[in-house]
Amino acid sequence: MSKPRALVIGGSLGGLIAAHLLRSIGWDAVVYERNAKDLISRGAGLGTHQHLIDILRRVGIAFDDSMGVHVSKVLCLDRAGRVVLEKETVRVMSGWARLYRSLREALPAECYRLGHGLVRVEEAADGVTAVFADGTRARGDLLVGADGIRSTVRAQYLPEAQPVYAGYVAWRAMLDERDVPAVSKDAFECYTFCLPEGEQCLGYPVPGRDNDTAAGRRAYNIVWYRPTDPATTLVDLCTDAAGRQHGMAIPPPLIRPEIIAGIKATARATVAPQIAEIFARSEPFFQPIFDLESRQIAFGAPVPRVALLGDAAFVARPHIGAGVTKAALDAASLADALLAHGDDLAAALARYDREQTRFGRGLVELSREEGAYISAQLKPAHERRGAELPRDIHSLMAAHHSSRDQVRRLAAERE
Numbered sequence: 291m292s293k294p295r296a297l298v299i300g301g302s303l304g305g306l307i308a309a310h311l312l313r314s315i316g317w318d319a320v321v322y323e324r325n326a327k328d329l330i331s332r333g334a335g336l337g338t339h340q341h342l343i344d345i346l347r348r349v350g351i352a353f354d355d356s357m358g359v360h361v362s363k364v365l366c367l368d369r370a371g372r373v374v375l376e377k378e379t380v381r382v383m384s385g386w387a388r389l390y391r392s393l394r395e396a397l398p399a400e401c402y403r404l405g406h407g408l409v410r411v412e413e414a415a416d417g418v419t420a421v422f423a424d425g426t427r428a429r430g431d432l433l434v435g436a437d438g439i440r441s442t443v444r445a446q447y448l449p450e451a452q453p454v455y456a457g458y459v460a461w462r463a464m465l466d467e468r469d470v471p472a473v474s475k476d477a478f479e480c481y482t483f484c485l486p487e488g489e490q491c492l493g494y495p496v497p498g499r500d501n502d503t504a505a506g507r508r509a510y511n512i513v514w515y516r517p518t519d520p521a522t523t524l525v526d527l528c529t530d531a532a533g534r535q536h537g538m539a540i541p542p543p544l545i546r547p548e549i550i551a552g553i554k555a556t557a558r559a560t561v562a563p564q565i566a567e568i569f570a571r572s573e574p575f576f577q578p579i580f581d582l583e584s585r586q587i588a589f590g591a592p593v594p595r596v597a598l599l600g601d602a603a604f605v606a607r608p609h610i611g612a613g614v615t616k617a618a619l620d621a622a623s624l625a626d627a628l629l630a631h632g633d634d635l636a637a638a639l640a641r642y643d644r645e646q647t648r649f650g651r652g653l654v655e656l657s658r659e660e661g662a663y664i665s666a667q668l669k670p671a672h673e674r675r676g677a678e679l680p681r682d683i684h685s686l687m688a689a690h691h692s693s694r695d696q697v698r699r700l701a702a703e704r705e
């Protein structure tokens with residue numbers, strides 16, 4: 291008997307983990323990625339959770355020391371660079387490219403197809419077909435939409451579910467360790483917070499170029515959340531030097547030089563010098579922060595054959611560093627449900643939908659609460675309530691610290 295076939299749309303971390311897990315339960319899974327070029331050059335640091343490490347091990351990817359940089363302290367620095375709070379922690383900071391490379395290399399080459407942008411899904415009683423932009427088609431028993439926050443699959447099945455702008459952007463920067471100034475070298479030992487009024491800036495070491503985790507060859511990653519009015523400032527940030535407006539997300543090379551010079555100057559004026567110096571030597575870019583919730587993540591009739599996964603299903607703000615962990619837990623839940631229910635796709639997808647909509651909703655709520663005080667900066671002070679009110683360093687760090695336990699609790703509550 292031939293194996294059931296899954297068409298996985300989206301070749302980022304969520305799609306790759308799903309393909310591995312489906313193959314591990316006896317499915318034939320093929321990944322279709324819109325980009326024509328390999329995604330390895332996507333550079334971003336990535337916080338990890340134990341669930342992610344466990345799921346990577348389940349698909350045969352050893353999470354050894356080469357996977358990430360260990361940090362054992364969380365610090366909060368004031369504007370002058372003095373330590374105002376210090377706590378012990380155990381964290382492994384990895385990199386998007388590091389995980390991608392391991393997952394991609396472990397998948398047979400014929401199961402990963404670049405240059406396949408899905409435009410439409412077609413269903414029949416006995417199967418599902420993916421129709422791609424170049425006119426080619428692929429047929430399978432199940433289609434997994436792992437195609438990110440602007441998912442084509444979700445747009446077809448749940449067009450009302452739209453990302454909602456959170457009122458702030460994340461400025462991101464990465465610098466090779468060898469280019470980091472002497473004043474900032476100690477930053478490589480810790481996870482560091484700086485808290486300018488109504489903002490949040492964090493920095494941590496990650497694997498460097500060629501995914502190297504050896505001292506001297508790592509990189510430093512900065513994520514700086516700043517309230518940004520969508521009608522004025524964000525429009526300006528997303529307008530290129532030729533005056534062309536790029537919606538809410540401009541490609542990084544098109545950000546105007548004066549915007550870059552301005553944000554570097556603001557870093558020097560508001561953030562601890564150890565972190566500001568790294569930021570000033572990097573090539574920063576920004577990403578707007580969104581919330582996304584779906585009321586349902588499994589679809590299709592008469593037999594459900596379509597499932598959303600990862601950012602295509604729910605997007606939690608990055609404060610809890612759990613986006614990839616959520617994508618991995620979605621994929622594991624889907625594989626476990628398919629294994630438990632055998633040929634009964636309807637029962638498997640109903641279970642998946644029940645487990646992971648609850649989990650996704652919980653994560654969105656948790657991360658929204660963590661970022662509420664940043665969103666609230668765009669409101670008059672007298673209208674701010676609850677988590678929107680200014681937070682002192684201690685409560686903020688305590689909330690951040692406990693968010694890992696909260697993610698674990700939400701994952702456990704699904705069972």
Ligand SMILES: Cc1cc2nc3c(=O)[nH]c(=O)nc-3n(C[C@H](O)[C@H](O)[C@H](O)COP(=O)(O)OP(=O)(O)OC[C@H]3O[C@@H](n4cnc5c(N)ncnc54)[C@H](O)[C@@H]3O)c2cc1C
Pocket residue numbers: 299300301302303304305322323324325329335336337338406407408409436437438439440441442460462513577599600601602608611612613614615617
């Ligand atoms: C500032 C910031 C910091 C973050 N920090 C962390 C962190 O520390 N830890 C963490 O776990 N997460 C973090 N995240 C979240 C994390 O990046 C996402 O949750 C994760 O990348 C989602 O993976 P995904 O595979 O679901 O979607 P994506 O990574 O968005 O991938 C979707 C893929 O689908 C492809 N695609 C799209 N449309 C189509 C189509 N029509 N046909 C075929 N292919 C298509 C895209 O090209 C892309 O490769 C952060 C996010 C931000 C914005």
